[in-house]
Amino acid sequence: MKEILREIGMIARALDSISNIEFKEYDLTKGQYLYLVRICENPGIIQEKLAEMLKADRTTAARAIKKLEINGFIEKKNDEHNQKIKNLFPTEKGKNVFPFIKKENDHSNKVALQGFSRVEVETIFNLLQRVRKNVEVDWEFVKKGNKRNY
Missing domain, CATH: 1.20.5 (Single alpha-helices involved in coiled-coils or other helix-helix interfaces)
Incomplete structure (x- = not known):
């Protein structure tokens, strides 16, 4: 059987490595940009749905979200119907970085699918x-x- 998952893994790690280097100037590391993009695309999303969307475990998601919050990219707001639920929203800083991340993603797609x-x-x-x-x-x-x- 062909090692398809190995190929997918190498592609994912290479693109993740590139992104981590390119997003360093924005203080975004270790895949945090993935969380920020989904929050920008889905303002008000809850942590559990975000983790599920990215196929990440809760601990990993909580750590990335906390770092994004500490670095001022996102903010948590109480849900208007249930005070136990925290909705995630991008801050102005997060919204300002989002177009650059999107541009990098579009470029990576273009390069990967060239030919x-x-x-x-x-x-x-x-x-x-x-x-x-x-x-x-x-x-x-x-x-x-x-x-x-x-």
Whole structure:
């Protein structure tokens, strides 16, 4: 069987490394920019939904969100219906950095898909969505404390 996940992992690590270097001047590190982008795209999102969206465990998400808050990129606000729930919003600083992050993402997509036809790009996208959906089943299963049979 082809080592597809190995290839996906190498691509993800390379792009993450590039982003960490390029976003250093904004004090964004270790994938925090991923959280900031999703908060900018979904103002008012709650931490649990954000972690689920990024397929991150709660502890990792809480750490990244805390750093973003400390560095002034986001703020937590009480939910108007339930005071126990904190909604996440970008601050002006976060909103100002968002276009740069988006621009970097668009550039990385363009570079990664260079030389592919529109049909090939659509095919890659659809196939990767299917891969993600397959993996999500195991992710949910293991997240609930279950063990997979190999």
